Amino acid sequence: MQEKLESLMQELALKKIASGEVDRVLAWKKGESYFDVSPAIFKESFDGFTYNAFCGANLSKFLVEETKKEGKVLVFLKPCDTYSFNQLLSEHRINREKVYVVGIECQGKLDINKVYAKGIDGILDIEETDSELKIKTIYGDKTVKKDEVFSVKCETCKSKKLVVFDEKIVLNEMKDNKEKRFDIVEKLESMTEEERFAFWQAELSKCIRCNACRNVCPACTCTNCVFDNNKSGIAGKANADSFEEKLYHIIRAFHVAGRCTDCGECSRVCPQGIPLHLINRKIIKDMNTNYGEYQAGETVTPLNPIVDFKKDDVEANTVVGGKK
Amino acid sequence: MLKIDISSLPLLYEKIASLYPLVLPIKKANEVNYDKYSNGAEVSLFTLKTNKSPKDMFFPQTEDLMKFKVDGQKIEIIDTRKEAQPFVVMGVKACDYKAFEVLDRVFLVDPIDTYYKTKREAGIIITLACDRPEESCFCKAFNIDASSPLGDITTWKVGDKLFWKANTQKGKDLTEKIKDLFTEGDEKTVEKAKQEITETISKLPFSNIDVNALSKDEMLDTFKSDKWSKLSEACLGCGTCTFVCPTCQCFDIREFNANDKIMRFRCWDSCMYKDFTKTAGGQPRPTQMQRFRQRFMHKLVYYPENNDGLYSCVGCGRCVKKCPSHLNIVKVIKAFGGEKK
Numbered sequence: 001m002q003e004k005l006e007s008l009m010q011e012l013a014l015k016k017i018a019s020g021e022v023d024r025v026l027a028w029k030k031g032e033s034y035f036d037v038s039p040a041i042f043k044e045s046f047d048g049f050t051y052n053a054f055c056g057a058n059l060s061k062f063l064v065e066e067t068k069k070e071g072k073v074l075v076f077l078k079p080c081d082t083y084s085f086n087q088l089l090s091e092h093r094i095n096r097e098k099v100y101v102v103g104i105e106c107q108g109k110l111d112i113n114k115v116y117a118k119g120i121d122g123i124l125d126i127e128e129t130d131s132e133l134k135i136k137t138i139y140g141d142k143t144v145k146k147d148e149v150f151s152v153k154c155e156t157c158k159s160k161k162l163v164v165f166d167e168k169i170v171l172n173e174m175k176d177n178k179e180k181r182f183d184i185v186e187k188l189e190s191m192t193e194e195e196r197f198a199f200w201q202a203e204l205s206k207c208i209r210c211n212a213c214r215n216v217c218p219a220c221t222c223t224n225c226v227f228d229n230n231k232s233g234i235a236g237k238a239n240a241d242s243f244e245e246k247l248y249h250i251i252r253a254f255h256v257a258g259r260c261t262d263c264g265e266c267s268r269v270c271p272q273g274i275p276l277h278l279i280n281r282k283i284i285k286d287m288n289t290n291y292g293e294y295q296a297g298e299t300v301t302p303l304n305p306i307v308d309f310k311k312d313d314v315e316a317n318t319v320v321g322g323k324k
Numbered sequence: 325m326l327k328i329d330i331s332s333l334p335l336l337y338e339k340i341a342s343l344y345p346l347v348l349p350i351k352k353a354n355e356v357n358y359d360k361y362s363n364g365a366e367v368s369l370f371t372l373k374t375n376k377s378p379k380d381m382f383f384p385q386t387e388d389l390m391k392f393k394v395d396g397q398k399i400e401i402i403d404t405r406k407e408a409q410p411f412v413v414m415g416v417k418a419c420d421y422k423a424f425e426v427l428d429r430v431f432l433v434d435p436i437d438t439y440y441k442t443k444r445e446a447g448i449i450i451t452l453a454c455d456r457p458e459e460s461c462f463c464k465a466f467n468i469d470a471s472s473p474l475g476d477i478t479t480w481k482v483g484d485k486l487f488w489k490a491n492t493q494k495g496k497d498l499t500e501k502i503k504d505l506f507t508e509g510d511e512k513t514v515e516k517a518k519q520e521i522t523e524t525i526s527k528l529p530f531s532n533i534d535v536n537a538l539s540k541d542e543m544l545d546t547f548k549s550d551k552w553s554k555l556s557e558a559c560l561g562c563g564t565c566t567f568v569c570p571t572c573q574c575f576d577i578r579e580f581n582a583n584d585k586i587m588r589f590r591c592w593d594s595c596m597y598k599d600f601t602k603t604a605g606g607q608p609r610p611t612q613m614q615r616f617r618q619r620f621m622h623k624l625v626y627y628p629e630n631n632d633g634l635y636s637c638v639g640c641g642r643c644v645k646k647c648p649s650h651l652n653i654v655k656v657i658k659a660f661g662g663e664k665k
Contacts, residue, residue, distance in 0.1 A: 031650050032529065032658075033459070038650045039558040057649065062558075121372075121458045124529060138459075138527045202353040208376065208385065210594075212562035212648050228599055237576055237591050269648035271564050272375055273355045 002128050005105055006051045008169050009076060012102060014046065016074050022100050023071035026062055028055040034126035035112045041066075041073075051076070053128055056109035056151050058265050060084040060094075061218040067095040075099055078106035079174065080153075082163045083261035083297030084218035089164075090300050091259070093221050103165030105174060107146075108157060111268070114149040118142075152275060153264025156180045163298055181262075184275075185282050200246070206272035207245045209237065213266035213276050219256035226251070253279040258287065258306030261297040290314045326488040326499070327509030333369065333486065337361055339502050340412055344448070347381055348414040349374050358413070369415045370481060372458055373642060377420050377570030381413050382443045383427060385567075385592050389439070389577065392586040405438065408446035412498065416451045418473035419463045419640040423570035424449075426638070429631050430573050448494050451475035454521060455482075460641030462530035462654065468638060471521035482517040485509070530644075530654055535635055537662025538624040546625060547617070551659050556616035558649040563594030565643040565652070566619070571636045574600070595619050620656045 013025040028050050029040035035054040039062055042049060058081045066073050077085055082103060088094045115123070115135070122138035133149070135142045158181055160174035188196055214220045214227075226232045227248065234247075253260075262284055266276040287294055291305035291313065328336060340346045341361050350359040351366040358378045361367065391402040424444075431440035451473035454461075463470050472478065476495030480487040487509045490496040499506075525531060538546050566572040576593040579586055593600055595618050601608055609615045627636035637653055644652040657663075 032644075032654060036650050041557060057558075116458075121456065122524075122528070123459045138524065139456075206353055206355055206357070206375075208563075208567045210563040210567045211597075212560065212564045215560040215562040216648055228597070230599070237578070237593055237597070269560075269562075269564075271568055271646040272357075273353075 002052055005169065005171060006049075008171075009051055009102070009104065010046055010049050012167070012169065013042065013049075013074055016100060017043075021072065022074040024073050026059050026066060026073055026075040027051070028057070028076075033123065034128070035110075035115075035123075051104070053107075053110045053133075053146065054112065056111075056153070056268055058084055058216075058218060058263050060088055061216070061221070063094045063099060064088065064221055067098040072098050072100060074102060076102050076104050077162070077165070078104055078109075079160045079162050080106070080158070080261070080263050082161075082165065083159070083295070084263050085297070086164050086300050087259055087261050087297035088218060088221070090297075090302055091221070100167075101165045103162030103168035103170070105170040105172060106160070107172070107174060108154040109151045110146060110149045110154075111151040112149075113273070114151075115144055118144060118149075120144065151264070152267045153277065156183070158262055158295070164300075182281065182285050184278060185285050188278065188282070203274045204245050204249060206274055207249070208272060209245070209248065210271060212269040212271065213249075214252060216265045216269045217252075217256065218261070218263060218265070219259045220252070249276065249279060253283060256280065257283045258294075258304035259296055260284065261295070325509040325511050325514060326503070326506035327485045328488065328506050330481070330484050330486055332505065333367070336502065336505055337367060338363070339505060340414070340498075343498075343501060345409070345411040346414060347378070347411060358415075369452070370455070372417070372454060372456060373460075373640065373645065375642075375646075376568055377423060377640065377642065378413055378416055379420075379423060379427060379570050381411075381447060382424070382440055383431070383573065383575075387439060387590050389588045389590055392588070394584050394586065405442070408442040410446050410448060412448045412450060414450040414452075414479075416449055416473070416475060417454055417640070418451065418468050418470040419461075419638040420570045421449065421451050421473050421475055422463075422466070422468050422638045423640070426571040426627075426631075426634065426636050427573055429634065448477075448498055449475040450477040450479060450495075453478065453480045453518065454525075455480075455517070457521075457525055457528060458641065459529050460644040461525070461528055462533055462639035462641060464525050464528070464531050464639070465533045465535050465657075466635055466637065466639050469522075470525060471518040480514050480517055482513055485513075487514050489514075530639075530641075532664045533654060533657050534662040534664050535624060535637070535657055537657050537660040538620070539628065540661075543625055543629075546660065547621060549660070552617045553613050555651065555656055555659055556613045559596070559612050559616050559651055560648055561596050561598065561612050561615070562648065563592075563596050564646050564648065566594040566596060567592060568642040568646050570638060570640055570642070571623070595622070616651075620653060623653065624657070 016022045025042040028037045030048040030050040031038055037050055037054050039057050039059055059075055060081050089096055120135055120142045123135055125136045127134040131146055133144045157176040158178045160176045162168055227235055229235055260280040262281055264277045270276060287305050294305050346361040347358050348361060349356050349368045349371045351368045356368045356371040356374050357376050358374055388404045390404055393400040431437035454470040476492045478489050490499040574593045575590045577590045579588050596615050609618055623636040628634055644654055
């Protein structure tokens with residue numbers, strides 16, 4: 001299944017380049033091993049072109065820079081990446097005319113760290129089947145069920161709908177599991193204030209301020225972030241104290257509120273395994289509760305509940321902890 | 325050579341911690357990093373790769389340098405340096421131990437960095453031989469022997485025992501204070517384990533890389549190579565690689581102003597950041613490609629040029645595991661032909 005999808009994608013890409021419709025392709029490239037894949041631009045050579053269960057990276061943000069260049073780019077977007085694409089269009093960060101969007105099938109992406117967590121290391125090669133990973137290691141061969149090693153962002157999938165595409169390559173039915181989306185948020189809500197504080201204190205105190213969450217985030221496209229701006233008075237390259245590490249993440253969460261599509265890239269890239277997406281997801285849940293169901297990126301619109309004032313909006317001072 | 329049952333290690337931690345502050349790999353919120361031991365801490369001594377390296381112990385991510393007190397026209401300078409008390413770092417792997425040498429050559433040459441020096445002298449380092457290296461490890465490429473790290477004391481995990489050997493006076497003094505926890509260990513058992521580790525390491529996929537690749541040509545040719553733009557195209561410009569790196573040593577000095585008091589502190593900086601070494605004249609490396617190139621040129625060309633051929637990379641593989649875009653030093657070395665056939 002994997003190989004079929006990959007070869008159809010490459011075939012289409014080559015065809016579009018040959019016809020001159022696009023002049024380059026944004027996709028994923030094989031690295032040193034099966035799970036070692038990087039976003040890459042393909043033009044003349046398609047050496048290393050790949051699409052497998054470890055292609056978790058959301059390519060939509062790369063289009064901010066790509067569409068500033070000459071010519072048209074073909075991009076492969078997974079269902080959740082298409083939401084980010086729409087949101088970037090809403091914010092005028094991408095030039096739509098310079099992109100040919102190919103929506104592709106996604107059966108959930110995997111996290112190699114979860115494979116390591118099972119005590120599997122020294123990995124030499126991986127063979128992917130529909131439901132399993134057959135892993136060859138220097139310590140012997142292992143088999144892992146894919147649904148045990150889903151990336152945090154794919155443990156709950158909000159939607160398998162391709163909300164925008166010029167063409168799509170989908171061979172098999174894709175299933176979401178959106179009914180579980182707010183389970184962990186609800187668990188956090190049910191904690192006492194002290195427990196919740198302790199949870200976030202333990203998580204956020206691991207932060208090393210590497211900015212990977214911000215730099216990968218499709219909602220973070222400011223040319224000069226307030227945290228990089230020496231004139232802002234709050235620029236910081238480090239967590240000077242335990243307050244500052246929270247400040248950074250809280251400010252970021254509020255800045256992307258209403259625009260975060262819940263793509264989960266922040267949690268995927270965090271080198272310290274902080275479940276950052278839960279902060280955003282809590283805000284999404286509160287917005288749904290207080291302003292009605294809303295999914296950022298579902299359509300191209302400049303409005304979201306945070307910036308769209310309605311007379312019957314809930315009054316801020318009547319909302320405590322997400323409850324009216 | 326001494327030995328202790330691994331099941332008795334909690335007693336060892338307690339004993340050492342009763343003498344000196346003890347720092348070792350501890351699991352907090354599911355992740356393992358070097359942290360100060362306290363009763364009840366979830367020690368994870370045998371975690372091969374902590375997220376962050378132990379360089380924090382000598383070169384912390386943030387460190388107060390001095391305080392100023394402003395009173396009208398007068399500025400009083402307050403020295404915040406303290407005499408460092410002895411402390412123990414346990415579980416340091418061969419790669420991370422080698423990284424201290426890389427840092428020493430930066431901080432302990434004239435002008436000597438006294439903040440680093442006091443901590444470095446106060447530290448008693450207990451290393452741990454690797455018993456289960458991973459695919460991201462490539463210390464062998466830098467001639468580092470993961471089976472026999474140095475340090476004040478070296479330890480080996482063999483079966484259900486931890487073998488213990490003091491190498492320096494500091495190490496012997498500490499051992500003397502805690503020796504009633506140990507029994508006599510057999511040198512031959514450790515020798516056999518060391519051989520097995522060496523064999524395992526030769527099977528690792530990156531054991532064949534040749535780090536001389538970047539310096540084999542003229543420096544300017546490597547610098548001007550058109551390979552850099554392709555290698556760096558997916559770089560997000562985050563600081564993950566630099567902050568998990570045991571040898572990255574760049575820092576920024578900043579001030580925190582609280583009314584009449586000013587705190588001057590330093591914090592790790594990253595050459596991946598767009599304001600890195602920015603001056604009134606501007607940013608010397610305006611593109612991400614230039615910043616990316618700087619990191620690897622520094623590690624594999626400039627640093628060895630200035631330090632008798634010592635590389636500023638120890639093959640710990642943290643950047644290999646942690647880069648959000650899976651870019652890393654191994655790919656750079658291979659792109660420049662650094663793969664032994």
